[in-house]
Amino acid sequence: MSKTDLPLTPEDVAEIAAILAGTPYDRLDVTTARFRLRVARDDAGDGFTQDWSYTDTAAPGATVVAAVAEIEPGICIRAPLPGTFYRAPAPGAPPFVEVGAHVTPDTVVGIIETMKLMNPVHAGVAGVVEAILTNDATMIAKGAALIRLAEPAA
Template identity: 30%
Template sequence: MDIRKIKKLIELLEESGINEIEIKEGEESVRITRSAPGSQHAFVMPQHFSAPTASAPAPAAEVSTESAGAPALPEGHAVTAPMVGTFYRAPSPGAKPFVDVGQSVSAGDTLCIIEAMKMLNQIEADKAGVVKAILIENGQPVEYGQPMFIIE
C-alpha cells in the first residue's frame, strides 16, 4: 500500500473523530487506532489530582487541633474561614489592620481579607461585639471552617 494513502487515512481518522479504521487491498491491510493514547491520558489525570487531595486532610487535622485549643481560652462567638486561602489583616502591606483586639465591631464590618486563587475576599463580621482574639497570624494559610476571630 502506498504511503500517501496511509497518510490520507491518518488525516481522515483525525478529522472525523473515528477511533479506529482498517483498510484491506488484496493481500495488504492497514489498521490505524487512536483510542489507546486517549484512554491513557484519561487515567493519568485523576491519579494526579488524587495525590493533593490525600495530603490536604493531614494539615486540616493539625489546624483543627491547634484551633481547638485556642478558642478554649477566649469565650465568645467564633468567626470561621468560609474558604481556604491566605489570611490578611489589612487591605495592603503596611496599611492599618481592619480590626485589632479590643475593638468593637458591628455586623457587616470587614474583619480581614482571605486571598484565594488570586482573588481578595473581604470577610465581614456576622455579629456585633468586641474582638476578643485574633487566632491567625497575618499572611498565614487558613482552612475552611478554621476559627479566625473571637467576638464577644
Template identity: 60%
Template sequence: MSKLPLTPDAVSEIVAIIDGSGYDHLDIKTDAFRLRLRREGGGDGSADGWTQDWSFSEAEAPAGGDKVATVAELPDGLLGIAAPLPGTFYRAPQPGAPPFVEEGETVDENTVVGIIETMKLMNPVHAGCSGTIEKVVVNDATMVDGGATIMHVRPA
C-alpha cells in the same frame, strides 16, 4: 486545538493552596473539566507529594506564612469568626496599612475583619456577628483552612 479550562499556573496554585492545608485530596468536576489531586505518601509539604490528572510544570507556591491555621476550640462565652475558604489570611488591605480590626474593637455582622487570598483573588472576611474582638487567633499572611477560626468575639 481547544483551550484547557485551567492553566498550568492555576493548577499549580491550587496544588500549593491544598498542600498548605490539612487535606490529602481534592476532586473538582464541572461540565468543562475534572481535576483530581491526591497527596502521595506522607506529604512532605511540597507540591512534589501530589499526583494529578494533568502533568504540568510546577510554579512557585504563593508567598505567605509557613503555618496553617485550622479549626480551634473556642473559650466559653466567645464566638468564632471562621475563614470562609482556604487561602492566605491577611489582616490589612495592603502591606504597611493598618489592620481592618484590632483586639478590643467593636464589630457587627458586616464588618470586614480581614481578607483571604485564594488563586490571586482577594475575598473579604466579614465578622458575621456583633460584639468585641477578644483575640486575633491567626497571624498576618498565614495559610488557613476553610472553617479555621481566625478571631474570637465576645458577643454584644
C-alpha cells in the same frame, strides 16, 4: 481497578502541584475513601514528586481526610473559604480590626486570598474583638477560627 478508572488524571495532579508551589508547604498527603496521593517538593526545590495508590493498597488504618474547624471557645469569626488570610487591606496598612474594636455583622475584619481573588471577611455578628487567632499572611482552611469576640453586654 483499571487505568481508565484512575481517581485522578495527570492534569489533576499537575494542578495540585501548581497550587502547592504557591504555598510555603513542602508536601501534601491526601487520603480519601478511594485513593492516597502524596505530593512533595524535590530535594533541589525545582519541582515536585508524586506518589499515589488506591485505598486498598494504602497503609493500613488510613482514614478519610476531612477539613475540621479547630475548637475555640466563645464567639468566633471563622474563615468562609480556604486561602491566605490578611489582616490589613494592603502591606503596611493598619489592620482592619484590633483587640478591643467593636464590630457589627457588616464590619470587614480581614481578607482571604483564594486563587488570586481577594475576598472580604465580614464579622457576621456584633461584638468586641477579644483575640486575633490567626497571624497576618497565614494559609488557613475553611472554617478556621480567625478572631474571637467577647459577647456584647446585654
